[in-house]
Amino acid sequence: MKIEVNLYASLGKYRRSDARDRPWAVDVADGATVGELLNGLGVPADEVKMIFLNGLHAGREASLKEGDRLGVFPPVGGG
Amino acid sequence: MDLEKEIQQAARLVKDPAGRQVRVLEDQEAVRLAAASGLSPAAVYETALAREIVPYRYLRNHECISVNDQLRLARSRVAVVGAGGLGGNVILLLARIGVGRIVVVDSDRFDETNLNRQALSSMETLGLPKAEVAARMVEGINPGVEVIAHTARLDPSNGISLLRGTQVVVDALDNVPSRFALQDAARDLNIPLVHGAIAGFEGQAMTIFPEDRGMNLLYGKNPKGEKSGRPTPEAMLGVPAITPALIAALQAMEVLKILLDRGRVLRKTMLHADLETGRIEEFSFG
DSSP states (O other): OEEEEEEOGGGGGGOOOSOTTSOEEEEOOTTOBHHHHHHHHTOOGGGOOEEEETTEEEOTTOBOOTTOEEEEEOOOOBO | OOHHHHHHHHOEEEEOTTSOEEEEEOHHHHHHHHHHHTOOHHHHHHHHHHTTOEEGGGTTTTTTSOHHHHHHHHTOEEEEEOOSHHHHHHHHHHHHHTOSEEEEEOOOBOOGGGTTTOTTOOGGGTTSBHHHHHHHHHHHHOTTOEEEEEOSOOOTTTHHHHHTTOSEEEEOOSSHHHHHHHHHHHHHHTOOEEEEEEETTEEEEEEEOTTSOTHHHHHSSOOTTOOOSSOOHHHHHOOOTHHHHHHHHHHHHHHHHHHHTOSOOOBSEEEEEETTTTEEEEEEOO
């Protein structure tokens, strides 16, 4: 199934797509969790502070389904 | 002297751009009456607004901020913690919109690397304490706004005394441990906190009420100054001028909405902007 993955701020370096201005669709096995997807992309768990599924706060254990939009944030703290 | 009578005499009738008649008091008169009465220009503005006389400088606020709301702003006290990239812009916006008292807390002085983004920094202010520069700049923009400047670092020992008496606190800090100390103080004082943070061309804003989980949702556990061993996102992506200008505008609007009890406050909702892609999204904490 395909998941739209959005890696924000400094997590953008783990994005394997050149087109920053287009959604990035990632293929994962049916029933995969957020954590499994992020591990597969090589995003270190300790760089992730917030996860959102379809705009709602979620955890690494959340199950994914076809067409989900995933948003992942590091701890942005600049001013 | 009878200040109210003097204000009534000094006021004049003008038409606003929509053709409506408005009684106004020009700054020249407000400053003269302040000097003659021994009061601050802020006190003169308040007295005028209470009689539905609009300080002339606010004529173009008038269409979206009623006289009564302008008076509420004049009587408000807001703290801005951090007077750098976010804070400098927030302070200037709150001063122009007419928030009567702004408490500014920052322990730093301006240096050359601040010039790329910090609205209060200039060649002339290099080396000077940021909080004091804020007071001087605001005085030049709006004499009806009083800045209470604290050249201090907010920490668990002084947060409550620095922020006491304010109705809203703006988080314009540049590091995570200080944001937790600020949240603790705002909770103890039972006042809302308007968070903003930036990294590169991305930024986020959210309002945190005392009972909300706030920073714990945004940053996990309080790092208490411990280094994770990794550079922060903002260290890797930089902090260019455009991002703090946008996030500061969102923060100033949150302050306005809270003070005037209008609009939709971004509570338990983080607004995220990516200026490079032009995407602005909301993320909900339920």
